[in-house]
Amino acid sequence: TQLLEQSPQFLSIQEGENLTVYCNSSSVFSSLQWYRQEPGEGPVLLVTVVTGGEVKKLKRLTFQFGDARKDSSLHITAAQPGDTGLYLCAARYNTNAGKSTFGDGTTLTVKP
Amino acid sequence: NAGVTQTPKFQVLKTGQSMTLQCAQDMNHNSMYWYRQDPGMGLRLIYYSASEGTTDKGEVPNGYNVSRLNKREFSLRLESAAPSQTSVYFCASSERAPPYGYTFGSGTRLTVV
Numbered sequence: 001t002q003l004l005e006q007s008p009q010f011l012s013i014q015e016g017e018n019l020t021v022y023c024n025s026s027s028v029f030s031s032l033q034w035y036r037q038e039p040g041e042g043p044v045l046l047v048t049v050v051t052g053g054e055v056k057k058l059k060r061l062t063f064q065f066g067d068a069r070k071d072s073s074l075h076i077t078a079a080q081p082g083d084t085g086l087y088l089c090a091a092r093y094n095t096n097a098g099k100s101t102f103g104d105g106t107t108l109t110v111k112p
Numbered sequence: 113n114a115g116v117t118q119t120p121k122f123q124v125l126k127t128g129q130s131m132t133l134q135c136a137q138d139m140n141h142n143s144m145y146w147y148r149q150d151p152g153m154g155l156r157l158i159y160y161s162a163s164e165g166t167t168d169k170g171e172v173p174n175g176y177n178v179s180r181l182n183k184r185e186f187s188l189r190l191e192s193a194a195p196s197q198t199s200v201y202f203c204a205s206s207e208r209a210p211p212y213g214y215t216f217g218s219g220t221r222l223t224v225v
Contacts, residue, residue, distance in 0.1 A: 033212065033213050033214070041218055041219070042202050042204075042216030042219050043155075043216050048212055099157055099160055100157075101157075102147075102154045102155040104153065
């Protein structure tokens with residue numbers, strides 16, 4: 001059974017601050033996705049990373065995939081209140097026949 | 113641009129009642145999934161369907177059944193609802209090839225009393 005751990009569980013910061021959220025796996029994964037979920041809605045896909053060491057940017061969000069394909073991070077620069085939400089990482093493993101395992105998420109609150 | 117549509121959005125059931133949650137996607141995806149989301153426990157896979165005509169158990173299948181009616185539709189049935197099944201249920205779909213990301217519906221909030 002693969003485990004996916006996210007940290008921190010909760011994060012509350014002021015507008016304009018930077019932050020990093022971490023996602024660590026007990027096993028090597030074949031791909032990893034990051035999602036953002038707002039209250040009352042389903043998760044929305046932000047990015048997929050598949051290559052060890054890969055870095056992707058989405059405006060103020062930077063996603064990094066560890067070289068060993070067992071960890072990933074999400075960095076937000078100059079956070080804004082609109083970034084508030086639940087951030088989820090999800091991993092696919094070669095043994096899982098296409099299913100994704102989700103972390104428990106990081107709840108981010110950005111105060112104006 | 114509907115994506116994944118789930119019905120109903122809210123439901124209250126009495127213990128022992130049955131109901132079916134409906135899900136349909138219009139993106140021609142092969143794979144469909146049912147997850148439940150509980151506070152502090154993230155998303156847990158109930159059942160999935162890798163392609164039309166196939167279904168498999170996920171992490172928490174007990175108390176549920178599914179039907180992949182066709183490529184578009186994947187329903188989840190609770191035969192005899194229990195309070196432990198109070199949760200938010202999400203349907204999702206994806207392709208089997210990269211980039212692998214899921215498209216989720218907006219969820220069904222189910223309360224069993």
